[in-house]
Amino acid sequence: MDELNAGQWKQELSELFYADERIRWAPIRHHSPACSLYLIELLNTFEPEQVLIEAPANYLQHVDDIASAHTKPPIAIYQQGSFFPLAENSPEYQAIKWAKQTGAEISFIDLPHSQHASGEACWDESWLNSSSYSQQLQQRYQCRDADELWCRLFEQKEFTSADAFFFQVLLFCAASRACFSQAQLVRQGDELREDHMRAHISAAHKKGCKILVLTGGFHTPALFAFDDHRQLNQTPDEPSYLVRYSEPQLDALLGYRAGMPYPGYTKEWFLMRQSKVAHFDLVLTMLERCAPDFMSVADKIKAAEHLQGLLQLRGMNQPSYYDLSDSVASCWLQGEKTTSWFTQLQLEWRGRALGELPEGSVELPLIANVRALAKQHRLSLQYSEAKKARFDVFEPSGSTRNRRQFLFSCCMLGIPFCTRLVGPSFSHGADLSRQHEVWEYQWSPHVEVTLLELSELSDRLDEVVKKTLLMQLPDLDFEGRIEWIANAIQCGLDGLVADNLSACCQALELQTDLKVLISAMIHMLSLAKHPLFAREHDLLRELIEKMWQQLCGQLMQLNALQTREALDILMSLQGLCVTYQLAPDWKVQLQRIVSKQSHKTWLYYTISALMASSSEDIDALGHELTLLYSRDPQVAFDALRAIASLLPHWLDQQPVILTLLNGWLELISDEQFNLILPSLRKMFCRLDSQEIDRIAQRVQGINQWDERLAWQPIGISQDSIDRAAYLQQEMIINLKQQGLSEWLSD
Amino acid sequence: MVRPLRQRAEQKFADELALLKEQDSASKPQGWQLSPRAVKAFILGEPELGVDKKYYGEAALVERAIVSLMSNQGLMLVGPPGTAKSMLSELLACAISGTSELLVQGTAGTSEEQLKYTWNFAQLLSNGPSLEALVKSPIYHAMEQGKVARIEELTRCPQEIQDALISILSEKQLTVPELGVSIQAQPGFNLIGTANLADKGVNEMSSALKRRFNFETVPVLQDPLQERRLIQSQVSTQLAQQSVSVAIADELVALLVQVFNDLRRKGQSNLQSLEAVLSTAEAVNIVHACALQSHFLQQPLSGAHIAQQMHGSVIKDNVEDMAKLASYLDIIVRERAREQAHWRDFFEAGKVLWMS
Structure with missing residues (x-):
């Protein structure tokens, strides 16, 4: 700590620190075991009549529950989206317990939470850790990060007294604070908070009793200048709640910026040191706790010796998780098996404990x-x-x-x-x-x-x-109501659905968007057909029937839509009817559309194709298309393309379609061919390789080509083909596992 | 006296070792020339004493290694190629034992005799087995003298040969059945093995042998600034030994470090990592070669030299790596080349080498 011996500055701080016999300062790092241990020592020796703690004043209502014997940390006070956590090794928790046991008065001296400029971030220790002073010391002591530096400076050392310890913490924190400008402190909201804390200290000081001031070390240097004339403002009554907290949430490595790494380990370390466990026993106990089953006694001794040597080399008395982790890794990590075990060990050190609150006290x-x-x-x-x-x-x-x-x-x-x-x-x-x-x-x-x-x-x-x-x-709009029905049914509230079904049906009658109706229909049919909701089947059926009617009533819109959009809707409806066995009614509806209105040509032929149920129907359709082709090849091609998009397998199964397509392609120019190539590709992409192969053979026959049509892409390596075959095989297995075998057959 | 082409660490840093020994008042493990703290100071540097930093990786790793060597366990340094494992083992051996010359180079052809002892067959045939006819291995010498021996690339040795070390490490003795004697290791004896993670073999060490080593993984330097400093310092030392004086612009070293870092990031970017080894040692070789090229051919150093030397000393004739580098140039370097001259030179030279 030679850096801290900055003569005059140290002397000034020392004078401020020891200026008043009735005040003891306890600058801390939140959740630091060493701070907690020396704080307990200071409380027991100094015996303050009033303990001032850096916590929002409106949290004071929870101190009885916090200090209860039935409370087990980690716990936290919650207000407006932020937590004020307390662990077993938190100095604030120990101070509250001590004060309640001895009858000392407790004051929370921070601004009420709603007045904090930075919310939960106000307890953030990263300012302390990221200062250039800390970084220089990290380099000097060859520490990996700020937490290791903190451990080396404060957690792993013995100090002659609690005052000596806290004075060193103060020097460290004051030097770190000096790296930040006044403007930065104002921006962070520290100035306002410190002003409030000084007012509290002033009020307590006026009483003439012995007081202990427990705050984050970053603030302590700013609190010495409290003024006995300062007025304390009234604390607003803001609701806050005491809740259980978990050890992983206290982990600095998981993003809790006021925390220390590995809270589970840190708590154990604190408890053992509090129980005055001898140093070597501490080492052995910690090794024993983290040793996996497959480690022998000799292995444990080996690691214990290594740890002793490491501590000696580093000039430390107590092992931190850095030292323990170093020795365990050196002695026990020798391959993949041990690497995964080490990851488990780190999870153990993180801890998994969940706090407990006294029964009946606050649990809502x-x-x-x-x-x-x-x-x-x-x-x-x-x-x-x-x-x-x-x-x-x-x-x-x-x-x-x-x-x-x-x-x-x-x-x-x-x-x-x-x-x-x-x-x-x-x-x-x-x-x-x-x-x-x-x-x-x-x-x-x-x-x-x-x-x-x-x-x-x-x-x-x-x-x-x-x-x-x-x-x-x-x-809710119609889509929201469908979602609502699905949610209510899955929550088991079918009665609620029944009561409100008429409201949903009213919304349905106003819904004219085919896509929305199809989507809602799929949603409701999925629920109705699933065994999980068998009890709700009748309820849903009524709604589904109404939806189907509404949907069918809107089918005439198809004529007004763009080709792609109309085809997508027809495709969805076709799939819906096949999956949920609505085909008979679907054909009736299609018949109704065809018979009622004049249509775009492609739509007429597409619907006719969907309605065709026998080979005679298909031949008749082919004949009609041939005639159309002789009159207007472009229109015929559009119709053909629409049919192939909706029923791509017709290209393979219905020779007349392929013959028409082939004839049309012969007539068009290269430029026209290039223009329609993407849509042709899309059409053929929906076929599998066997179907394409058969089509290729037919095209060869139709055109009387001598050479077999090489439809397979040229320039693809055998490796790529093998890889593709492997992926296809894998996809088939996956689809079968997911019960989607029918996707493979057709 | 003519200075050898490469000095051993104890020769190169003789002054520092002498100084540390003189200043060292801390207790030493039996057989050690220096205390553990002085060993650490020798490797990680001690500015107050004028001792330079020699290893730029994590200090904690060095501390763990020193403590491992104080115990009955051997020390196994594993890691990617070019991460200064051998240098670290040499520094440890010379600081602890005062010598780093007790070295066995592991290869697929390493025999048990090279690890233990062999015979002067002329003497053996004329006089029969005797201590005079015995040819001791470096490990035999280390046991006799209580020193640290090194085995480079241990996992390249066949497993049955590796296993010859089990009794040496556990019993600390070596039996010569032909003479009916068994030598016992003196205090201070230990072994440092190194193994390259890129080579097949590390996981093929027997469990029995693994248990007798403490393992330390020596990582690639993560901090670009540290890597730049290390490259500058190593190249300067090498050039000074050759009496060559070339100023190497820090921007050029930064460029190379950036290229290496970009290409090392497996799975962290869209770039494909190279098959070639991109260690700091390779970076030092490249910059050193660039400096020599500049000095002897009287050319100002530029990004083009980096690309050319990288091609010769790292990429060699690996066609796949060249394709990956072409992609790297196209996606990343092209953009940087618009703004910075060194990157532009690197891009232009790389284009000729890898994109044509």
């Missing part, structure tokens, strides 16, 4: 209700790690149905508890033959926070779902 009824439901549905809430739930959706039992409804309800409400990983897509009608559905779920403080916000609606999840859906309904 909705949180309790959701937890009870989760337990009832056998969904584990013990750990904060993600788990998976798998359902057989084709033979759903009552409990499976309920579990799924619960998970879907959470998902629909935006509770970050679960996500569906795999399963049928009802909105697109895809993957409907999938046997299983897989959900991933994870209890976390974010779940509790979302529930806190939803608590305004009700204390019960089913009521919240119902109210949310009812609130949504009035503002």
Whole structure:
């Protein structure tokens, strides 16, 4: 710490630090075990009558619950999208516990949360860590990052007293702070906050009692200049909530910028040091905890010796996670197996503990209700790690149905508890033959926070779902209402759907967009045909029939649409009717269209092709096209192209179509051919290689060419062809696995 | 006295080693010439003592390696080619034992005799087995003298040959059955192995042998600034030894480091990584060759030299790499060439070499 011995400056800080016997300063880094340990020592020796803590004043209401014996960190105070977390090794947590045990007064001296300019970022330690002073020290001490530097300077060393420790922290923080300009501090909102803190210190000082000021070390240098005449403003009453928190959320490596790396390890380190575990025992215990099963006693001894040597070389007393990680990696990492184990070890060090709150103290009824439901549905809430739930959706039992409804309800409400990983897509009608559905779920403080916000609606999840859906309904358009029906059914609220079906039907009657109607139809049919919603089948059927009627009534619009759009709609409808066995009625509807109106030529022939059910029909159509071709080849080609787009296999199966196409292509110029080439390519792309091969043979026959038609691309290497064959094989396997074998046959 | 073409580390840094030994008051492991802290200072530099930094990678790796060598375990340095594994092992050996000459080069043809001992067959035939007829391997010498021996490219040796080291590392003794004697290693003895991850073999070490080594992976330098400094310093030293004086523009070194970094990033960009080794050692060779070309052919150094030397010393005749470089030039370098002269020279020269 030679850099800190900057003579005059150090002397000045020392004088300010020790200026008043009735005040002790505890500049800290949030969640630092060393800060917590020396703070406990300072509290026990100094015995302050009032403890001032850097936390928003409106959080004071939670101190009883925080200090309760039934509370287990990590916990956090939540307000307006930001968390103020407290771990076992947080100095603030230890100070609150100590004050409650001894009867000392606690004051939270920071600005109320709503007045913070930077939200949660105000507790950010990155300013401290990223200062040029810190960077210079990192280079000097050959540390890999700012956290290793902090460990070397403060966590791994023994200090003669708590005051000596905190004075060194102060020097470090003051030097780091000096790297930032006043303008930067103002921008960050620190100046306002520090002004508020000084007012609190001033108020406490006036009382004449012994006070301890516990703040982030970055602020302490600015607090010495408190003024006894400063007035303290009234604290507004803002709602905040005490919630459970998880260790992974405290991890600096996962983006929590006020945290330290590996919170699980950090907590253990703190607890062991607090229990005065001997140094070597500490090393052994830590190694024992992280040693995998396949490590022998000799391996553990080897690593312990290595760690001792490393600490000696680095001049440290206590091992940090950097040292332990170094020794474990050196001694035990010898291949892929151990590498994956090391990754697991780092997850262990990250920790997975979830905090506990005293029973009945703050847990809102909705949180309790959701937890009870989760337990009832056998969904584990013990750990904060993600788990998976798998359902057989084709033979759903009552409990499976309920579990799924619960998970879907959470998902629909935006509770970050679960996500569906795999399963049928009802909105697109895809993957409907999938046997299983897989959900991933994870209890976390974010779940509790979302529930806190939803608590305004009700204390019960089913009521919240119902109210949310009812609130949504009035503002929804037709597509939104279809989505709404699907959501309500998946939440198990078929009664709600029944009650509001007429409103949905009214919206349906106003809907004229064919694409929207088709999409809604697919969505509802997917649900109605699925075993998971067998109970809701009758309810949905009524709606589907109305939708079909509405859809059929709008089919006349096809004439007004662009060719591509009309073909897409016809293709979707054709697919819908094949998949859901609506073909008989579909043919009736097509007949109705053909007979009622005059049509664009291509549309007439396309609909005729869709209606053709026998070879006689197809021959008759071929004859008509031939006649048309003799009159107007361009129009005939347009019709032919439309038919081939919709029914590409006719090119292979109906010789008359191919003959017409061939004849027409003979007539056109090279320029015209180049123009239509992309659409021809698109047409043939929908055929498989066997079909193209057969077509090639027919074309050879029709034109009486001597040489076989080389349709396969030239210049593609055998490797590429083999690769393509392999990919096709892989695709076939995948399609079969997904129950889509029918895609392969036709 | 004529200076050898390449000095060993203990010759090159004799003054620094002497200084450190003189200043070293910390306790030393038995058989070590310097304390672990002094070894660390020798490798990572100690500005107050005027000791230069020699290894530019992570300090923690060096510390772990030193501690490993204090234990009963051997030290195995693995990593991509050209990441200074051999240099690090040489520095460690010379700082710990005062010599780095106890070296075995592992190859597919390495025999057990090269690891243990062999015989002077003339003496063996005339006098029969005797200590005089015994030809000791560097490892035999290291055991006798309590020093660190090095085995380069250990995993290139056949596995049954590698396994000859198991008893040496675990029992710390070597038996000569022909003489009925067994020599015991003196304190200070240890082994440093190196292995190239690009070579087949690292995973083929037997578990028994792996257990007797602590493994350290020596990574490619991640910090471009560090890499630039290292290249400048290495090339300057080499040129000074050859009494050649050429000023190397930092922009040119930066260009090469940027090219190497772009082409090293496997899976991180649309670029395809090269088959060729793009280590710092290769970068040093390229810049050194450029400097010599500039000096002896009286040409000002430019980006074109970098491309030409890169072609000769790294890409060689690899057609696939040339195609990847053509794509790199087209996608990335073309843009940079619009604004910077060095990049423009590199682009023009590269176009001739890889795009034509």
